[in-house]
Amino acid sequence: MDILYLLVPLSLVLVFAIGALFWWAIDRRQFDDLDEAGQMIVNDTDG
Numbered sequence: 001m002d003i004l005y006l007l008v009p010l011s012l013v014l015v016f017a018i019g020a021l022f023w024w025a026i027d028r029r030q031f032d033d034l035d036e037a038g039q040m041i042v043n044d045t046d047g
Helices: 004-027 036-042
Strands: none
């Protein structure tokens, strides 16, 4: 039972850290154009 005093706050810190990183990625527009990289391979005109 004593381990819960360690694991519950640790899990809350981890959840907030992951949420902050996700929010940072959304704010930096990391997920705006997910299809461009795949389309560049298909539409390659170099060769």
